[in-house]
Amino acid sequence: MSSDIKASEQQRMDNVVDKIKIAQEKYQKDISSAKQDSQAIRDDFSNNLRIKTESYSGIFETAMTVRQQQQLLQERENNWKQATRRLDVLAKLEKKPYFARIDFKEKGEHRESVYIGLGSFSDRPDNFLIYDWRAPISSVYYDGGLGNVAYETPDGTQTVDVLLKRQFLVENATIQTVFDTDEAVGDQMLLDVLDDSSDTKMKSIVTTIQKEQNQIIRETKAQLLFVQGAAGSGKTSAVLQRIAYLLYRFRGNLTSSQVILFSPNQLFNDYVDQVLPDLGEQNMIQMTYYQYAQRRLPKLKVETLQERFERIKSEEEKKIQSIKDSLRFFNATTVYGNFLERRGMRFKDIRFRGEVFFEKEHIEDIYYSFNENYHLRNRLEATKERLLKQLGRRVDKESKKEWVEKAVQESSPEELAKLYGDRARDFGDGDAELCFLARRYVTQQYRQIQRDIQHNRFLNINAQYVHFLTSAPELMNITDKQLLAKWQSGIENVIMMLKSKRMLMEDVSPYLYLYDLITGKRGELDIRHVFIDEIQDYTPYQLACLKTSFPRARFTVLGDLNQAIFTKKESYTLLEELSKLFPKDGIKVVQLTKSYRSTKQITDFTKQVLLSGASVEAFERKGELPRVQVFDEEDKMTEKVEQQLRENDKASFTTAIIGKTLAECQRLTLKLQEQGVKVTLIKTENQRLAAGNIVVPAFLAKGLEFDAVIMWDASAVNYHEEDERQLVYTICSRAMHRLDVIARTKLSPLFERVNKDSYQLD
Structure with missing residues (x-):
């Protein structure tokens, strides 16, 4: 690119930065002004408010005054929030105003130039110096080359003739490189971004969004968007940009609190938590499925990620788990719920001070006394209503008893004041007063019973779930005697676990769904x-x-169906199952086969571990071949790790040593630390992702990436099952620039498919 073009573009950028600085000063003043106004309103409010309660009109006038003051305050606070948010965006734009330019012509119009950045910026109404990357016109940059390109707008599809596509690499508002391309995003820009070292936080990929990723980001019609992507194909980044795009596109109708992201573990949440704020948006709700389940079952201890990963199951147990995990079992739960409308509901006695107050048989009689038009939700509500009425009658009856009268007469002045509450003491006579106080006293005593009824504590959900498990084989027509015997012992295990207030993950969803059916949630x-x-x-x-x-x-x-380390699901079966939950015409599938995370050498090595790895395409980024080493004893393996860490540190690479289990990682960390090697062990998913070199078990490495990876003990003893192939692929595909595989005695047979030319064997 000629120096004249670069100088001309730099001059424009300097002018834009000057205008950004002027805008920053304006917003800074707006913030100060909004703060002062808020304080003035508060001061004025406390000085001038006179509460008038003598008449209805006085009360109304006071309420209106309070409301007006609240609205004024709300308005100032909104101004303050908006100015603060805008100031954050401008601070980012000041350092990197934009990263691309497109020139185009609409039919019958003049040539236009559009500059694309992280946010929009105009120096006066309708004079945009920078367009937000999410604006409809910006799609042209990501989706096509030169020539005619169509893009979607709120008014329908528009077509423009793209005449120029220019990209900038910018640091601190200084253009480092300018290049013109006819591609969506030039390889040079991608290479420069991908060659950066990894960090403990995921970065935004706005400057390097590819055409397929842009499809994911801007899709608004599908009810289910299914993104199947190879490791490192940018699917997670694209989806985070998608959230930012939807919040921009539906501004006013969609907020970040209406978006929820289920992520693989808490470490991953920590890793991605800066992407949306960097794009000027608030973070969505983030949680793992385990956290979601645990939040809904506070009295039970749900099986953790580690326990689930390390639990050893027999073949029969695997079969039972696959039944409990299936849609067939979900449908059986729904059928069982319908059956409960007629009979079979399990109840508990409602007790008061150790005595039975409402017997479970009595509650059952009420529950099934309503006609067949009552579904589970209505049945439960009607039962609660009937029980509360009966409780009211019991209060009336009990309040007439001598023990209650005695308790009221012996009450202290404080206790009596509580019983009177807000009630004016204008009783006609002493009997009416005593009757009122006695009723209040009994109501207070029975408050716990009232709460038990209102919170459905007479439902016996544990017994109900066990009854469902007992009924399930018949509902699903399971006749295999061996499987039925194992199913029965599985039920006994569930009973034992419920008694100790624990639950396996495969029981959590059916348990919750059954409860939701019964309560009509x-x-x-x-x-x-x-x-x-x-x-x-x-x-x-x-x-x-x-x-x-x-x-x-x-x-x-x-997801990447080559990394199914818990479910071992194949892509076609999962998609088939999902298609039963959504209308066929509401499903869109996007496949991302190109891997950008790793060098070509690492991608070519890792994809050969898979049986279906041919579909993974490596990005042309050169690096060294992965290295494989087999040692005869563990001490030599540890020495190799120490030496490799020193090499990686010299290259300024952050290294993750990935072991299979937590116990294995704990032993290795201890050995390294005894040798004075500085590493952090990641033990649980609730830990922060530490800077520097880490030791991490495989089940916590999902979704993360590191400059260098050392796979610890990839031996035949440690990895020999065919269904661990996806786990090995997951571990190796975390590496961006360097991969070392070390094993003891004999390398895992899962590497036998890998061509000998694809790695160095030391």
Whole structure:
């Protein structure tokens, strides 16, 4: 690119930065002004407010005054928030105003130039010096080359003739490189961005969005968007940009609190928590499925990620788990719920001071006394209403008894004041007063019973779930005697676990769904978008459960079905299961096959571990071959790790040593620390992602990336099962620039498919 063009572009950028600085000063003044106004309103409010309660009109006038003051304050605070948010965007634009320019012509119009950045900026109305990357016209930059390009606007599809596509690499408002391209995003820009070292926080990919990723970001019609992407294909980044795009596109109708992201673990949440704020948006709700389940079951201890990963299961137990994870089992739960409308509901006695107050048989009689038009939700509400009426009658009856009269007469002045409450003491006579106080006293004594009724504590959900499990084989026509015997012992295990207040993950979703059916829970209606990352580790039952829990939401699910380390799901079976939950014409599938995270050498090595790895395409970024080493003893392996860490540190690479289990990682960390090597062990998903070199178990490495990865003990003893192939792929595909695989005695047979030319064997 000629120096004249670069100088001319730099001059424009300098002018834009000057105007950004002027705007920053204006917003700074707006913030100060809004703060002063808020304080003045508060001072004025406390000085001038006179509470008038002598008449209805006085009360009304006071309420109106308070309301007006609140509205004024709200208005100033909104101004302050908007100015602060705008100031944050301008601070980012000052350092990097924009990263691209497109020149185009609309039919019959003059040539126009548009500059694209992280946010929009205009120096006067309708004079945009920078367009937000999410604006409709910006789509032209990502979606096509030169020539005619169509893009979607709120008014329909528009077509423009693209004459120039220019890209900038910018540091501190200084243009480092300018290049023109006919591609969506030039390889040079991608290479420069990808060659950066990894960090403990994911960065925005706005400057390097590819055409396929842009499809994901701007899709607004699908009820289910299914993104299948190879490791490092930018699917998670694209989905985070998608959230930012939706918040921009539907501003005023969608807020970040109406968007929920289910992520693989808490470490990952920590890793991605800066992406949206960097784009000028507030973070959405983020949680793992485990946190979602644990939040809804506070009295039970749900099986953790580590316990789930390390639990050893027999073949029969695997079969039972796959039944409980299936849509077939979900449908059986729904059928069982319908059956409960006629009979079979399990109840508990309602007790008062150790004595039975309402017997469970009595509650059952009430529950099934309503006609067949009553479904579970109405039946439960009607039962509660009847029980509360009966409680009221019991209060009347009990308040006439001598023990109550005695208790009232012996009450202290403080206790009596509580019984009177707000009631004016204008009783006609002493008997009426005593009657009132006695009734209040009994009502107070029975308050716990009232709460038990209102909170459905007479339902016996544990017994109900066990009864459902007992009925399930018949509902699903299971006749295999061996499987039925194992199913029965599985039920005994569930009973034992419930007694110790614990629950396995495969029981959590059916338990919650059954409770929701019985209580008629209608789901969280305010959530409009649900995002699920690492979809391959979700079961069809969990997905069906989430679909009923968020009935008004559109779903975006993404994952790499080559990394299904918990469910071992194949892509076609998962997609088939999902298609039963959504209308066929509401599903859109986007496949991302190109991997950008790793060098070509690492991608070519890792994809050969897979049986279906041919579909993974490496980006042309050169690096060294992965290295494989086999040692005869563990001490030599540890020495190799120490030496490799020193090499990686010299290259300024952050290294993750990834072991299979937590116990294995704990042993290695201890050995390294005894040798004076500085590493941080990541033990739980609730830990922060530490800077520097880390040791991490495989089940916590999902979704993360590191400059260098050392796979610890990739031996035949440690990794020999065929269904661990996806786990090995997950571990190796975390590496961006350097990969070392070390093993003891004999390398895992899962590497046998890898061509000997694809790695160095030391």
